[in-house]
Amino acid sequence: MKKLFRDFMKHQTPPNSPKLFEYSPLKAGEIRLLKLQSTDGGASSVICGELITRDLSKSNSKTEYDYNHEYEALSYVWGDESASCQIRLDDCHFHIRPNLAVALRSLSRQSPMERLLWIDAICINQADNAEKNLQVKQMGLIFQQAKGVLIWINSPGVTVRMDVDVQTRHAFRDFARHHSAGRDPKRLADILDSPRPSVLYDYAQEGGHWPALVRFFDQDWWQRVWVRQEIAMSQEATVLCGYQSVNWERVAALSHWLNLFMSDLDDKTRKFGARHRSGAYSGEDLQDFRQTLQRGGDLDFQTMIIHARNCEATDPRDRVFAVLGMVKDDGDISPDYNLTPAEVAKQAFQRLATLNDGLDALIFSQNPSRREGIPSWAPDIYSKFSAQPSRMSGRSSSLYSASGSSRQAEYSFSADGITLSVSVGIFDSIGKISPTFPAGMSPKKLDDSMRTLRKETFSWLAKMRTDQKYEHLMRTLTRDRDIGGRRLMSNVYGLDWGKFFRLEHSGVGAVTEFQYLSRAIRQLQAPVDDDAECRAWLRLYSESIGDRRVALTDGGRLGLVPAATGSLDVVCIMDGLDVPLILRRTYSGSYVLIGEAYVHGAMDGEIRAEAQMIDLE
Secondary structure (H helix, E strand, O other), X not given: OHHHHXXXXXXXXXXXXXXXXXXXXXXXXXXXXXXXXXXXXXXXXXXXXXXXXXXXXXXXXXXXXXXXXXXXXXXXXXXXXXOOEEEEEOOEEEEEOHHHHHHHHHHHHHOOOOEEEEOHHHHOOOOOHHHHHXXXXXXXXXXXXXXXXXXXXXXXXXXXXXXXXXXXXXXXXXXXXXXXXXXXXXXXXXXXHOOOOOOOOOHHHHOOOHHHHHHHHOXXXXXXXXXXXXXXXXXXXXXXXXXXEEEHHHHHXXXXXXXXXXXXXXXXXXXXXXXXXXXXXXXXXXXXXHHHHHOOOOEOHHHHHHHHHOOEOOOOOHHHXXXXXXEOOOOOOOOOOOOOXXXXXXXXXXXXXXXXXXXXXXXXXXXXXXXXXXXXXXXXXXXXXXXXXXXXXXXXXXXXXXXXXXXXXXXXXXXXXXXXXXXXXXXXXXXXXXXXXXXXXXXHHHHHHHHHHHHHHHHHOOOOOHHHHHHHXXXXXXXXXXXXXXXXXXXHHOOOHHHHHHHHHOOOOOOOHHHHHHHHHHOXXXXXXXXXXXXXXXXXXXXXXXXXXXXXXXXXXXXXXXXXXXXXXXXXXXXXXXXOEEEEEOOOOOEEEEEXXXXXXXXXXXOOOOOEEEEEO
């Protein structure tokens, strides 16, 4: 039967048809590079190239070998589509995904000569885990040694349009010209809103430069986890918008400016139909990482793991592996695609526990469902944060000290790596609880939800004075922070909650919950007319309560707790942790970590609870 099938296939395949490409093994320290041939860039032109090898260990001194093997590294989005596009590689068939095919077609057209490129999907044998582990381990070095990084910004499935690319380039050129001329922020914002008309585009009718900028910063590339390393390690970088290009430094400058001066950036992003939060936020982070490394500084493993958690990854393990090439304190963690995601998550947590000399990383786990076998104490690397943690970096940035102690809790891991035994002090349990606040609510819906919540929580706190009710609720909903990231003022400085909120009943002044709070903090008698400040309070509320619930403990404490929290869950403090934790007891007597909480009256070491050893699973 097999012989008949082979004879049949022999007659179906033309005798001169190229065969499928097969990789040759790499030696230690070697990488492959793609020699991309130039084409006319037409849709019918065949993308052709050949693979050569280079020894990265020969990069310490510039020899003729090095100059002949200078290469550019491509940063792009793989996409979810299958590898359905065929190219010719060493005169053999090779299949790649559509977004890479569009990028290569563009690159082959832009240069009249061959280009030497490093591209992960082609230069790494993705079917060989042993090779992939070694190549991914040296990706930081690969991007560092590249003479430039080419960023193909277009998302998979997005058609390259010349008019759109020109609009984007014009927007960056306008910004760079006026920014370098020292225009004040308001004038520069006006220019982005109403630039001079162009022959190609009527900006006055189309929202100025904003449609192009929002579209640019909404590309999937900004969400991808691997671009953090690819940009941070780069010497030079260029963003390719189809057949147009923008220097990365211009992109970074605009990202910084938007973060600093455009308080309504989120509103602009929504107005022009973006799918994601603006990539300008990521742009500033990427440049900060890059400059830190260029100055000879170090990036913190915990900070980078937290950052990577909010990025997109085709493989969940990449939320850990993608940061290893940027940090020096990764310990004995190495990319290993033979490990399961659960094993990688546990390995990352244990490394964090060693680095922090404690269990600080529990704050960032957010894994009460124990997804795919990952213990509740380890990070859910399958998904982004459902709710924004109380802080996004190390202990030094904390505003709280719930344990009241710098001493670290006793803990140990079971031999199988599933159970974490730890000393905690359980001091309360959850009684009443509100519905969950969805993340990303519109301002009006958020304000309406808060009005409803205020009535509900005031009924819970019926025995308190009105001003006390307002204070407990508002300090809880903001996690006792103001828009500058500081703790809210103490009442001893004259903050009279009742005085300002009583204006609600007089029919004068503030009309939204955010304005009530803003007036209370600023202690103003006149209505708040500062739109930027009100938007800042709106963002603070939204970030604080998104995917959380308000709860009243059996001990009468108001708190902001994870969405997965239920009645009868318990509240505990742990030595060395700055915030309380919510736990759920299982039928076996062990506990599941639900997540961190803000509990009013328990954030500054006020609670003393008897320590006991429990098992977290």
